Amino acid sequence: MTSAQHLRLIDGMRTRDFPTERIWSGSGVSGPGYHTVFLHGDAEQGDDEAAWLEHRAQCLAEHDALLTLLTGRWGEPQVISPWSAQQRMIAGEEIAEPWREAVVRCAVLQLWRIEDRWIAMGLCMEEEGPGCELCVLVTDVDPP
Numbered sequence: 001m002t003s004a005q006h007l008r009l010i011d012g013m014r015t016r017d018f019p020t021e022r023i024w025s026g027s028g029v030s031g032p033g034y035h036t037v038f039l040h041g042d043a044e045q046g047d048d049e050a051a052w053l054e055h056r057a058q059c060l061a062e063h064d065a066l067l068t069l070l071t072g073r074w075g076e077p078q079v080i081s082p083w084s085a086q087q088r089m090i091a092g093e094e095i096a097e098p099w100r101e102a103v104v105r106c107a108v109l110q111l112w113r114i115e116d117r118w119i120a121m122g123l124c125m126e127e128e129g130p131g132c133e134l135c136v137l138v139t140d141v142d143p144p
Contacts, residue, residue, distance in 0.1 A: 003065050006039055013138040034098040034139035059132035063123045077110035085144040095144050098137045116140055
């Protein structure tokens, strides 16, 4: 997808009604109060390290480009680390979706509050290995 297509998808997520039940789409999931999509998903790279490195580089480039566009549109994001929410989950606290999945998978989240909805973008990367996903969520649920 191009950056323009990513922006159109995010704009559509911002204006679309939330479903009353959790439903899966080809690239994400929606539920009561949220839409989540993976813009640059984890691809199976097998044992080809060059393919892993290329996939990760492309994912990082898409993240940086989209972050620049969204910052130009809405201003500097709030940047949060999900660490405290992860620790609260370990202690038994229930974290509401869509935040539960985001705090488990993403090391850092960039947040914008636009009208009555939060827009969050996260980069989900494996510490060891090739995994890299770019996640965007739109929700009316406040962050944990």
